[in-house]
Amino acid sequence: LGHVTLIGEDNISAKNPWFPRHASELDNCNHLMTKYEPDLDMNHPGFADKEYRARRKDIAEIAFAYKYGDAIPHIEYCETENKTWGSVFNTVLELMPKHACSEYCRVFKLLQEEGIFTAERIPQLEEMSNFLKRHTGFSLRPAAGLLTARDFLASLAFRIFQSTQYVRHKNTPYHTPEPDCIHELLGHMPLLADPSFAQFSQEIGLASLGASDAEIEKLSTKTLQQQMSPVLNATSMSWSSLDTRDRVNISCEILETGFTRDSYTKRVTLQVYWFTVEFGLCKESGVVKAYGAGLLSAYGELLHALSDKPELRPFEPAVTAVQPYQDQEYQPIYYVAESFDDMKDKFRRWVSAMSRPFEKNLNHLFSN
Ligand code: TIH
Numbered sequence: 001l002g003h004v005t006l007i008g009e010d011n012i013s014a015k016n017p018w019f020p021r022h023a024s025e026l027d028n029c030n031h032l033m034t035k036y037e038p039d040l041d042m043n044h045p046g047f048a049d050k051e052y053r054a055r056r057k058d059i060a061e062i063a064f065a066y067k068y069g070d071a072i073p074h075i076e077y078c079e080t081e082n083k084t085w086g087s088v089f090n091t092v093l094e095l096m097p098k099h100a101c102s103e104y105c106r107v108f109k110l111l112q113e114e115g116i117f118t119a120e121r122i123p124q125l126e127e128m129s130n131f132l133k134r135h136t137g138f139s140l141r142p143a144a145g146l147l148t149a150r151d152f153l154a155s156l157a158f159r160i161f162q163s164t165q166y167v168r169h170k171n172t173p174y175h176t177p178e179p180d181c182i183h184e185l186l187g188h189m190p191l192l193a194d195p196s197f198a199q200f201s202q203e204i205g206l207a208s209l210g211a212s213d214a215e216i217e218k219l220s221t222k223t224l225q226q227q228m229s230p231v232l233n234a235t236s237m238s239w240s241s242l243d244t245r246d247r248v249n250i251s252c253e254i255l256e257t258g259f260t261r262d263s264y265t266k267r268v269t270l271q272v273y274w275f276t277v278e279f280g281l282c283k284e285s286g287v288v289k290a291y292g293a294g295l296l297s298a299y300g301e302l303l304h305a306l307s308d309k310p311e312l313r314p315f316e317p318a319v320t321a322v323q324p325y326q327d328q329e330y331q332p333i334y335y336v337a338e339s340f341d342d343m344k345d346k347f348r349r350w351v352s353a354m355s356r357p358f359e360k361n362l363n364h365l366f367s368n
């Protein structure tokens with residue numbers, strides 16, 4: 001990807017795992033996962049739709065050009081896009097009182113009162129970003145698509161949420177395997193404006209920064225090249241033909257997608273993220289409610305999650321962290337938190353037992 005700054009050779013050192021130390025460095029944290037791109041995935045509902053693909057490309061350009069500190073460009077959404085938003089919005093409105101957690105409902109109402117959430121039009125990321133800033137100091141920056149977990153989670157450490165700006169295809173309004181702005185806006189924004197939840201999100205981000213020695217070591221070992229060979233063969237590339245940046249990107253991706261068997265900081269953090277922020281359930285006076293963004297933006301899965309079909313387990317970071325997930329279909333397992341506070345407590349205790357060489361410097365990195 002031409003827009004990404006090169007990661008220097010010296011950063012592939014076990015002693016210096018690269019990670020952003022200032023929010024401006026998130027300009028380098030925009031590596032995309034290609035699996036759900038409409039241009040590359042034949043199963044994508046937009047694959048055969050030329051107009052849709054062109055639209056996606058235009059909106060992606062905005063994200064690629066975006067630099068830290070810029071205002072988020074305004075998108076003039078067309079009638080089809082606003083209509084897709086409207087139908088998802090109305091289903092959320094209907095199901096929310098019964099199925100969404102109280103924190104979500106509280107902020108949702110605020111957003112309606114401010115005229116940001118209406119069935120008529122897709123909110124602009126810039127107005128949403130300003131809303132978040134006022135409530136929790138979170139802000140948004142545009143993302144071109146599904147980012148690597150490393151990049152996405154790193155931004156949370158800075159209370160920055162990388163948000164897509166394109167809209168799902170009109171043929172699949174109620175569920176999509178990739179993030180789109182309907183998912184970000186309806187699913188994520190309400191809770192990012194809740195102080196307790198915002199804190200939890202940032203802490204997941206902080207826990208994801210950097211990597212263990214063992215993980216970084218793998219970036220340059222033979223083992224990794226061996227693991228890579230099926231992938232490389234399939235694409236007729238060879239390890240030695242890749243430049244440093246590609247090796248690092250590919251390596252990170254493998255580490256993140258569970259190619260390797262052992263657990264490491266990155267992967268386990270992602271799984272905690274997945275089963276909480278994306279697909280988490282919580283208890284409210286004994287009743288199970290949804291707070292996960294992937295549930296609140298997809299009503300098919302919301303009803304599935306709260307039916308008697310899936311297995312519900314208590315949220316326990318050490319267990320949740322090694323639970324593999326898939327993002328094609330509805331989840332077969334969900335984790336239920338006792339409360340946001342309890343979830344944060346447990347998460348903190350678990351993180352403090354992870355070994356990261358730079359841990360002691362973390363506070364001073366973020367002192368301003
Ligand atoms: N499945 C969600 C939806 O249809 O809104 C989107 C995503 C959730 C998690 C990853 S993508």
Ligand code: FE2
Nearest residue numbers: 179278293294
């Ligand atoms: Fe999401």
